[in-house]
Amino acid sequence: MRDFPLNNVSPFATMPDGQAHGAIHIAPVRTGFVFHVLGQATGTIDQTRQQQLQKMMDAIAPDLGGELRVLSPGQWFWVGENDVSQGRFGEIAGQLPGEFALSDQTHGRVRLRVTGARVCDVLAKGVMIDLDEGIFGVGQSAMTQIGHIGAMVTRLDRDSFEITVLRSFADSLWHELHHMAAEFNGPHS
Amino acid sequence: MTSFRIDGGTLIDRDDVREFTFNGERLRGFGGDTVASALLANGRQLVGRSFKYHRPRGILTAGAAEPNALLTIGRDGRRDPNTRATMAELFDGLEARSQNCWPNVDFDIGAMNGLLGPLLGAGFYYKTFMWPAAFWEKVYEPLIRKAAGLGRASYDPDPGSYEKCWAHCDVLVIGAGPAGLAAALTAGRAGARVIIADEGAQLGGGMLAEGGMIGNKPADAVLADMVGELHALPNVEVKKRTTVFGAYDDQVFAAVEQVQKHLSDAAINPDRAMERLWRIVAKQVILATGAEERPIVFGGNDRPGVMTAGAMRTYLNAFGVAPGKQVALFANNNQAYQTAMDLEARGIEVAAIIDPRKCPDIDYGGKARLIAGAMVRDTAGRKAIKSIAVRHDDGRDEMIAVDALAVSGGYSPIVHLACHRGARPVWSDEHVGFMPPENCDGMVPAGAVAGKAGIASCFVAGATAAVSVLNALGLNAAPAGLPDTQTADDIAQGTVAIWSVPSSKGKAFVDYQNDVTAGDINLAMREGYDHVELAKRYTTNGMATDQGKTSNVNAIGILAQNKGVSPGAIGTTTFRPFYTPVSFGALVGASKGFEFQPVRKSPLHGWAERNGAKFVETGLWYRSSWFPKDGETFWRDSVDREVMNVRENVGICDVSTLGKIEIFGADAAEFLNRVYCNAFLKLPVGKARYGIMLREDGLVYDDGTTSCLAENHYFMTTTTALAAGVLTHLEFCAQVLWPDLDVRLASATDQWAQMAIAGPRARDVLAKIIDDDISNDAFPFLAARDVSMFGGRLTGRLFRISFSGELAYEIAVPAGYGESVADAIMVAGKEFDIAPYGTEALGVMRIEKGHVTHAEINGTVTPADLGMGRMVSAKKDDFIGRVMNMREGLVDPMRPALVGIKPKSLADKFATGSHILKIGDEVSLANDQGYVTSMCYSPNLGHAIGLALVKGGPERYGEEVVIWNGLAGTSITGILCNPAFVDPENEKLHA
Amino acid sequence: MSSLVKCPHCGLRPREEFTIRGEVPTPRPAAGADESVWFDHVYLRDNPRGQHREYWHHSGGCRRWLVLDRNTVTHETGDVVDASTLKSEGRA
Amino acid sequence: MRYSALSLLGNTFSKNKNWKPAWRNPDPKPRYDVIIIGGGGHGLATAYYLSKVFGVRNVAVLEKGYLGSGNIGRNTTIIRSNYLLEGNNPFYEFSMKLWEGLEQDFNFNAMVSQRGVINLYHSDAQRDAYTRRGNAMRLHGVDADLLDRDQVREKLPFLDYDNARFPIMGGLMQARGGTVRHDAVAWGFARGADQNGVDIIQNCEVTAIDRDGDQITGVQTTRGAIKCGKLAMAVAGSSSHVARMVDMHLPIESHALQAFVSEGLKPFIDTVVTFGAGHFYVSQSDKGGLVFGGDIEGYNSYAQRGNLACVEHVAEAGMAMIPALSRVRILRSWGGIMDMSMDGSPIMDRTHLSNLYFNGGWCYGGFKATPASGYCFAHLLATGTPHETATAFRMDRFARGYLLDEKGVGAQANLH
């Protein structure tokens, strides 16, 4: 059984890569990693601590090129585009200073992207936070709810968002997003 | 029938002819018409029948307050009962029907009720229909119910889709009349994020009915300019056909937008919503909702052809519809005279103006005869008004022939939204109406809602209101430069209240829709229901679909008059959401049908599907419950086979849905020791332990295993049902109770695909894919650690734990690899006859083994009740639930405790939920000994077995009892026994 | 503030994202405290008409337990703090 | 004046001019043998049975607002006796029996309508729980039937059987359950009590309670001080607030619950239906409105209103059960304040003060209890001992661990 083929199956395995609703595109992200970084909670979100952590990460794993997304005081998702093996994860977890614990969530939290000129109108059908660019700028993340489903929303660009969701909800969210985007079907949107 | 369409009509497009049917008859209207204006244009004054007396009714208003003209529009799944004809836009092919009449609206048998009028006064049903008692449900009530209700709702599914959105703004402007438009322009020009919402199909509010000039420009041109500019401002969002229907905490406003309901079937885009719910979060709010014109309460005031003066003006100017050929006006205020002027300007004869004021302070330059100090006391005509009876101030009566009557009893500011959160409107003698509450619940009122009238003063009021909210937002602003108009004036100018015409002949309606008359209100007072809220409930005034928009203030006035106090001393009834009724569809949005709640899928879902699983909903999860094979037609066939296969060979089961929590931190062990009732401090690395978690009240919350993977790193599993609850509970403990402990929690439920491999050959199977030594010595019962798999290509977490009671392991692998690993196990296990098993088989095996689940852990049991009293640590000085667990009632020896139960005659069956009685005892609740919590057919034992919570518990092993199922009408003899039916010595577990 | 809560970590969020536990009772008694003290802590509530301190969990966001000072009549909210900060003040 | 078809006819001829007030509007007397605080269903029923069954007639009911302004006037009117626990079921069945003869008893048509209550189930576990419940009812002689899917479909063909997220598997039915016209219950009891000499005093808020040692001597009200022999609290959502006047802390939290009514419709739903896969229950009123509700808001509140999130949840659950509701429009929503006890069951007992009696903790289920609560509370007040069906509602059950937790969710009020 040593050679038994092992496939890493994405919950989006059967989903098309860039499904379009007029100008709205919904695309799964099937590679990369999501690590949950757990520091001791302090009761407030601390920017300097995050910068220090980012520096440490860059030093420990420069190859990963990941970024931090705030989850709560002392906790982040460390997200990047490269695939990371279990072994490599173990090394990184070992190298991180003792004050931080690391939990691999690459399989538990999956990502997709929604892009297009009317993307905010699409997301406003599920997300309560104000997506006005002046308020929720590029690079910002928020753990929130899309309809009934919890998800992290990250602004990648003016018209582009990444959504990180628990794997078990991925299928439902995928369909929900398509439903939300359906009105932009057609050439004019 | 003759057409009443005349020239003009700013809202209609005469090139856009639309056909529709009314009670089956084909009629025509224009684009821009409402159903009401189209009906009036076609000379249809009679449109429906009233609720109780089935009186002929026409169209009273031109807006949201309409009490009479409720029609059923559409058919099948697109049927909307109780639709206000005044708000429904006409589309091509629209089908409208009258309601509450049989056989038809012209000849309605129900009108007989009118003869019984006096008998059917307010609250009559409370006083009779009591004898004989059984007749209520059999005879009286069905009759009442048949008669009650208005439209008939469809049972057909609604083909339309719906959605809900959030919106954010600096300034929300509610209402787009002159005040709202001026406010939105001012705020928009200042750069604020503005949302302006209006329920109408077109912005403009009162301006739409304005036929004349504003300054030196036609009113419609002024309006077009303003609307054009608003649309052009990128920071202003204009929402037409959008009713703000509720004001909630923290400036959250609920609004519903008619996206496609006004379109013909052919024009509907199925990818778009029919209606859209908006949840608007606003920093500042301007209330520019206008004022409602009140009818006057006089005899026969409900005759078709009677209409509010403002509505008449709207039909005339905006829709080009003449209300009649010979019209009278009955009004107690100056504002309403405008209707007479406009009628005359369009060449319609105004037969008379009846004004109850002795010397109205108005300079009416028209031709109409002005009868001052007089009142209309009655009307005549069968299905439409033919004449009015006027009582002069000298007591003389005069009949005047008319075919329409405009009435105006003053104006009621539309204060609803300012009162949804409990604020009360304030009576104003000056305005003869209830004004917005003192601080207006954080909104700034502007325009008619604040007592202003005239376009000029509303412009100014709107702009000024906007400046004040902009300043509050820290924005510098100047009032928008707006067209000049006439001087400002007051909406209530010269209004003299008349709450009901004392000399009324016949029924004088206060609430048209619920058929409440002035007499009913007087009766309620006489009988002691004199508080405004009691009067409302006793008479049902204001409780119809219009919520008393046109009637409440008149009812209050009548109460006040009779008591000799000011209406302010009576007060209003409570304003509640929804301002106008809102469909379920809009409030539900996309969360309907199968999409009611999201589905959670296990990472092994695809694998289970490929293996033919039947799924079952467990909370949000879909779990594989059994795996039928060819030839198996009945679920039990599969389940029995799966169970036997595990007990004899080996099986694989998806347990990924169990909650999994990673626990890190220097104090993790101490933390676990405090949240579990049993000891956890000394759990060594590489070991798992079964734990019981109590609530602080000492009862069992959840159970599961926790493993020590490394120093300061633990892995907890919870039941599927309480996965979220346990995490939340642990977070509470960590953050609130003991923030000084270093413990960090991460949910890992979705990260891992987890499978149970159970059965005597479980080790043989796993050894084929796991590189490490998993012999009994190397990996004994309760061992737990990372293992290398597939020649080092994968690392998994292996746990030697068993729910089935067999030699068993649970292996967790990163979710994406779950399917491959499960496939590999199936291949590896082929030679051992491995078969997948589902939650049903799992359930059978755990009952056979006497293991508990939430069927037993039902929130009312202690560990001792479950036979696990010894697990409760006596040594630990503190853990959640320790003290309350020792209360007298929780250690009572007669508490129900866990036992096994089986039928005495092995062929007998029994059901979960059956109760236990002592043999020979009378069947009564007092004799209840307990109940069956779980049962199954045990293929190993060949008969039904169960678990039960029975008073006295294990003391009673061996006792014969009655297993009583009154619902099924069965009662069998059972025997109480040890719940471990299979392998009570745990030999298999340790093999 | 019963429609929206200003989470000190996440900003303004809808009530749907929160799990509410109810009143902040008397502090959790010491392990050796009397049964009656425990009874008080577990079962008795002030339940005032007016200012009220209560636990809300931002379960759909940062997953922190918060303590809200909220008025039970007007629903207006004063302070919202991370619950862990109360313990150090001896208030939890 | 007795109400009957005859009196109705007679008054019709006199143009309804001769109807007498349904109750007097007296000024408070200086002293009463028993003062009941709270003119809701329970307070009024207590006064009615005290005066009628136990012969105690020098009684006042003090109501801070108008008669029936509390929960009695704002609930979804469902009555049933489908309780699980031995401490609860006989009491609710006693109440059901009282409902069954109530209108003739107090000569007021409260439209007691035993149209049946069906609780749907969607899983084996729910079916098992209902089997246990139904059998507990049957043990006590209460009617209960477990319906399978087809039987439910026959009675309620318009539920979602085809595309439901949580398919309907069946239901537990109590045919004797149903609805009662809420306001009429308050009015009927008030009129009945008034005719027995009870003073019903509206707009009279109790602001303080006077005591002498462990004795209550009287109350201070917005209409002056009034002395009393015994004092009885039946203030539902205001329990903690009033109890605080005598330094009593209660295992109770106050929570808001919203209810709703749709536009009037021709007959649409014949029975009361509750949805097992979400909080939703619905019936149709005699006037034609669908009356329905859901779960409490979750936060403590004394404001009789709720928020939009709950409105949406209720609508979602409703439509999941009945897809045809999509185009039915909701007319009005309102709220009431629930006295949520820490085990979800009521408290009816003496207190630490010798002549103070407490009745509360009814959560969102106290309407159906109204007659029995009045009867049993009157029994307790008159005899000093609990009625045989209300012995489990003791105040000390929490401290002693004899909980009446039908749901099994423990000491968190908002979960009950």
Ligand SMILES: Cc1cc2nc3c(=O)[nH]c(=O)nc-3n(C[C@H](O)[C@H](O)[C@H](O)COP(=O)(O)OP(=O)(O)OC[C@H]3O[C@@H](n4cnc5c(N)ncnc54)[C@H](O)[C@@H]3O)c2cc1C
């Ligand atoms: C929306 C909703 C739906 C419900 N649905 C159901 C249902 O379907 N079935 C069911 O069985 N139950 C239901 N209930 C619960 C039921 O209505 C209540 O449990 C029950 O009415 C409470 O008893 P009561 O009638 O005596 O209370 P209330 O009518 O609330 O009476 C208490 C009275 O005390 C008065 N009061 C308070 N403080 C003072 C004071 N200081 N001085 C003087 N007077 C005071 C109040 O003004 C009030 O009138 C529902 C409740 C609500 C709000």
Ligand SMILES: NC(=O)c1ccc[n+]([C@@H]2O[C@H](COP(=O)([O-])OP(=O)(O)OC[C@H]3O[C@@H](n4cnc5c(N)ncnc54)[C@H](O)[C@@H]3O)[C@@H](O)[C@H]2O)c1
């Ligand atoms: N009712 C009358 O007949 C009457 C009486 C006096 C004056 N007027 C005239 O009306 C104008 C008053 O100006 P104004 O701007 O104050 O009021 P308005 O009546 O012109 O505008 C109010 C607008 O708000 C809308 N609205 C009300 N409640 C709403 C809600 N909940 N959601 C969405 N939209 C809602 C209405 O449909 C209307 O379009 C003046 O021109 C005045 O002369 C009319």
Ligand SMILES: Cc1cc2nc3c(=O)[nH]c(=O)nc-3n(C[C@H](O)[C@H](O)[C@H](O)COP(=O)(O)O)c2cc1C
């Ligand atoms: C069973 C029941 C049916 C109701 N039906 C109606 C109705 O048909 N129309 C209506 O306007 N209100 C109806 N209501 C709501 C009342 O108008 C009112 O909102 C409720 O009694 C609460 O009082 P409040 O809003 O004055 O606080 C109903 C209330 C109940 C309890």
Ligand SMILES: [Zn+2]
């Ligand atoms: Zn947060």
